[in-house]
Amino acid sequence: MAVLPIRDRVGNVLIDVRFPGEAEHADVPASLVVVVHAHAVLMMFDSRRRQWELPGGMREHGESPHQTAVRELREETGIRGAGLTFAGVAEFDLVAPPRRELLAVYRGELQVVPRLVVNDEALGFRWWRPSEPVSGAMSPLDAEIARRVFRHGRDGETIGR
Template sequence: MAALPIRDRAGNALADLRFITEEELARLVEQVPVPASLVVVSHADAVLMMFDSWRKQWELPGGTREPGETTRQAAVRELREETGIHVVDLTFAAVAEFDLTKPERRELLAVYRVHLQVVPRLTVNDEALDFRWWPPSEPVSEDMSPLDAEIARRVVHSSTT
């Protein structure tokens, strides 16, 4: 695993990934905005990455919370919208801390995980142009978000230790 912080080509940084409980996340959300959720979907020894149509890179499924939505509800909805996977029993994994550039801000994202026994049928759509199963033991390609890859590596590693 890489030492944090790590940066992507736009200058955004993954500053920290904290493995806390969901109760701690709920208290954190009361103090600091947590505007989005990510989901680490694993099967066998690989993690699901989607090719984002807007950012033109491989990344984890996830996205912005809608008004009144919890981080968990956002994770479930975004996973369904971006991949076609209908899973409600996600496990809270961690909170990721980012230093973002456009606009410049510090942001926290809730990270959930789910391990699938069977490869799901995935749905290409306006947001996700393609999917791949990436083994976290492999190098990060130029067209992959190094921030999301590092989150995936750390979440997968934490669930095996």
């Protein structure tokens, strides 16, 4: 795992990944999802940012962070009923517009590879092993979140800064 903080190619910074209780962060503006199958994490190729990243997105009015994760996973991948559990909170320093932001992170374990649906947001999918290097076309921030959530779920250990 990388030493935090780490920066992506446009200047966004992943400051920390924490594994607290969900009720503490009910006001987060977005959710990310780490989907695990056979020791690999699902990454999608985002059509707007042109990079491999975790599924997820912004909360809609009246949604809980969990509802956002379920909806975004379904919209971006076609996956339904993944049984998502709260994994933690990722803290970012973002550049456009400049702001500090917390995002809820959820984890789902799949026993069978689902049929993934390419769409306007997700141009492709790949299963990435967190032990592999991060390619230049992958978000280093999302890769680090995936590594930490993957390890935390596997070992039960808390991994932060």
